[in-house]
Amino acid sequence: MTSARTTIVAAVLCAVAARGDARADGHASAGRPAALDTTVKSLVTSRCLACHDDAGREAGVSIEALGATVTADTAAGWLRVLEQIERGTMPPPDEPQPTAAERHAATIALEEALVTHARSRPADREAVLRRLNRTEYRRTIEDLLQLDLAADDPTRDFPDDTRTHGFATNGEALVTSGFLLRQHLRAADDIVGRAIHFEPRPEQRTHALRPPFEKMSLGINYGEREHYAKKLRQPQPYQSLFYRGGFMPLGALQQGVPEAGWYAIRIRAEAKFRDGDIDHKKMFGGTSLTDPSQPLRLELHTGTLVGIDPANKDAITEALFSARSGDRHLATWDVPDDVPTWLECRVWLEAGQLPRLTFPNGPTGSNYRLDTYVKENKYTLLDKLQLAACEEADYGGDWFHLIFFETPRIRIHEVEVTGPVNESWPPPSHRAIFGTERYDPAAAGDVLRSFAARAWRRPVTAAEVEPIEQLVRAATAAAEKNGQPPREAAEAAIAEGVKAVLCAPAFLYREERGERLDGHEIASRLSYFLWSSLPDEQLLARAAADDLATPQARREEAARLLADRRSDTFVDEFLDGWLKMRKLGTMAPVFPVYFDDQLEPAMRRETRLFFKRLLHVNGPISDLLDSDYTFVNRALAKHYGLDWGAARERLGAAVAGLEADDLQPDGAGAAGSTGFVQVKLTDRRRGGLLGQASVLTLTANGVDTSPVIRGAWVLENILGAPPSPPPPNVPVVEPDIRGTTTIRDRLQKHRDNPACLSCHRQIDPPGFALESFDAIGRWRGHYVTNGKALAVDPSGEFNGRPFKYVSDFKASLLAQHQQFARCLVEKLLIHALGRELTVADRPAIRGIVTRAAADGYRLGDIVLLCCESDLLARK
């Protein structure tokens, strides 16, 4: 490499570094130094300098070097000092401690100095123009246009939003690329196609379907069809679902429904042979793949042939009979035994989607189990006539003989599909744009202005909409020139205008013009915080009246928004960001029970129910650290070793703070057996978030557990004190699953080496306490590998308090109650404000925590206090 080139490269690298610094710094000004109070100085001198002076530099930290004022150079160092004092992690537990009063006084004084200094610098912390993230985009469209996008999500191909501290609301991090903008164009096209309907009301049709509902499948269903058609020569009275996996499409609707809309689907079905002659142990080696104590369940899903080449028979078969990404679960029913009963639902189907049925808890046909079963039991379980029929028939393969056995199955007798059901026309989505009058092309401007005002969440001037009006005029003219009749040309053109409204920066971004937000901007802050969607009429009305500037008004509206069903999105988004719930399932566990018992959706729902209830009954946040209750369904009860027999009595009982459909995830159907129940925990191993399988699974890697990963998660998300990253040359701990040592033994170096100990003193103990739970949250007393069993040692010491098990570890967490409250407030504010929190925010955060303390730190109160806070009304 020539020296010239070296220089260029060096220059590039320097420029890169400088640019990085400039970005981090934001502004060049250093601000005014802030002197430190005597309370701080005396605490530091008496408690810190013994180890942390220039000579000692314990753990590489010298507080002496920071001097006695907060300046641009020393601010970061003093902030770290403040955090350690505030959290009580310094002085270390084995050293003499300051009194609580001394600690508190020093904390307040040091914080004041840091805040004074921070405020003297030009504000570097403004929330940056924020793009709507994926969830917000979808929810905004749904509420703006009264559309249900769940059946076919137009944002499915959007790239994932960048997350900061787990949340997808950070303005700086949310990037718009050409790739995403193209997706927005396509999505707008799709959405407007679904929303606008100038055509006349589509005819409502009823398809009355008789068995066989599909005539394409091979295997057992083919045998059943042939048996009636060729052998018995009678109309087939029902078509059966014999095993789990695979779908029965309603063949008459194979091409899907012609129009999108609501469809009433009625299915007359019965469950047979629930107690059937299967030796479960023999067939499934003792697992619970079928369980005679459970009702047989029928599920309705969507399917589609859109995008499949009509000439490709294999692709068609696959699309109709197999699971495919993008297909939706619509409803689940517990099917009554032996009596054909009508099961009903009302579901939204997109054009081109067809309904199909499946039997999720039927016997499994995998690994040729059913074939083997038939072969082995033919001569013992079938009578002479049946055997004769088997021998005669030439349907290919033995397994079709299953129709003669009495294995658990669902018989479908009739199906009726009626729709699209439109109570009014044009549909609500069309009226959301055009109102109730017929569209008058001359009034294009008015339509666009009023639609834009709602879509852009603020009053809109004619000038702003002018370019879009021009677009509509040009499109109309062009279409007319091409020979389209004027009416159609105008209708197509206005659709283009609506798309433009949905691609405009005023739609995609939340603008906040000044340091103090105006009414509409505050309204958006509240609605996007609690609904991830646009403000409703009432909120907008209060905004227009400039009524939201007072904390009281914000609190009132926030309470109203929380009480609305739309706040369910807040529960989901906040848990995703705070607990990292999205990670659940990303490292696929290797334990079959996880999939057989469908534990993942169950554990997710448990945490969701737990949090949502706590929010709506305004319960104490200490429940999140340890509780004497949780929510389980049958599978989860078994997973936790709880007695389901007693709990199931309460299936269907109302729970304050939750809706019926929260507790029973059966979609549009009715399946009580899928329900969740609030259970009382008598032993305190479970209880709180740390006993919940969702948290335990997402903090492991699907195969084994790591105390360091789990410990770091607890520090970051429960105590708000993320540990520093490991030093660069730490060798990796090689997992050794041959079973000779435990992970605790292999982490011995953390305890032996003082340099490691300084951080791992905090990180490892929570992880050790949780070692009592395996990678999917099951309790374990021993590590068992290769026939060897080593005892789990979950003991440790945390913040000076020794503990023996996870239950007493949680007690020491409860002692850090205030720190947890603060962490929760910070997470809520990060989510709501869409920016990093800085030193200057500390007084406001402290204010919220203090006020929440007065009432025992209740979850609902904390959320409302965040909304009341001045932080929500400023950039």
Place this chain on the structure above:
Amino acid sequence: MNGSTVDQSTEKVAGNSSHFAPSVKKLREVSMSAMGSRRSRRGFLEAAGACVALPWLETFAMGADPPAVRRFVCVANPFGMIQDAFFPAEEGPAAALPANLVPLEPLRGSFTVFSNLDHGFGSGHGATHTFLSGVLSSEASGMPEGNISLDQFLARHVAGQTRFPVLNTAAGPVGGGGVELSWTRNGVMVPPIQQVSRVFKLLFVDEPAERTARIGAAYDQQVSILDAVNGQARDMNGRLSARDRRKLDQYLTAIREVEQAIGREKAWLARPRPQVDAHEPKDGSVSQQLPILFDLVALALETDSTRVATIEVPGSFDTAAMGIEEKGYHGYSHHGKDPALMEGMRKVERYQMVHLARFLTKLRDSGLLDTTQVLFGSGMGDGSAHTNKSLPVLVAGGGHAHRTHLRLPEEQGKRVPLCNLYLSLARRFGIEAEAFGKSTGPLGDLA
């Protein structure tokens, strides 16, 4: 700095084709002057469509030697390779090949395995997405080109010359445990196409004529919408703070990028796709799709449908198809030194190498190997120990002077960044780049 530059694909042109330069310069002048008014922007796009077509015609008209076409393919998995089965014990052209490299024996002299290259990251799954970029997505905002991956970097250079600037594919679902291979300059992870039937359709199945007409009309409509919102964005820009303006700049840049992409695609819309002697393949499991994907990429290169392609071997690999118990690819990668699990992992790795060898042989037989650089590797070093050090890296083809096994310095302080190799590959591709990712210079020893 993001935002205010003209798309760089118009700035650099492949190697030694000076007769391209005038038309490219013209493009820049047109684009610069057209930056304000809406009508001339429309004109610019029409001109762009014409200009993109011009080099193609010029090639045939001139009858001169076309510039050497360069290609690049990257094949990657998420869990690394067992060290003793991948890295030869000795260095040099005659080095004996370890178990999993044996399928490549017939190609000796056309590939090089590199030891001790990595991006300097510590451990875990958190850094495997940096394989082709060298930059964590969390550090991207501090880098001039973000965390752009090598495939996207190269694709920008040849955008418009082929129907697809880049083809990103995966042999199966990338949901749980994907490679996260391909990243744009804006830090967006590009999702790969996960079904071979879709790849085939994209490459070789023409849309029916009326659908093409509708797509063309849709493009025009999209451009009109972008025109309309562009005006609003400019007005908004006027009243924003400096930081907010930088944000909106992304939006404005995005508009320009989309318009340019649409312009290029419109030019290709009317052209028929190449006819190939193959049927649309069936989708299937990862082990079924992987060989098909290699074949499709080879065909794509042969028909010049693209010059840059990536193939991910995802974590959803159906290990049972290797004749071992189904424990999942991720499960086997966490072998923890258990011999049975290691054996399973070796089988999965071997499968990948067998088909890689087949792919390279195919390229050699169709005469493309010398102009195609093929990179195989992973962002994970040892999947069981979860390290990101000394990544498995193999480069084949490209006309390089291959050495079978090249061992780079191991000691801390002397290690060579993997991005240096990428810089060399980029230069070989024809890009006069000063740096790529965190490179400190090109890799001296190769080529």
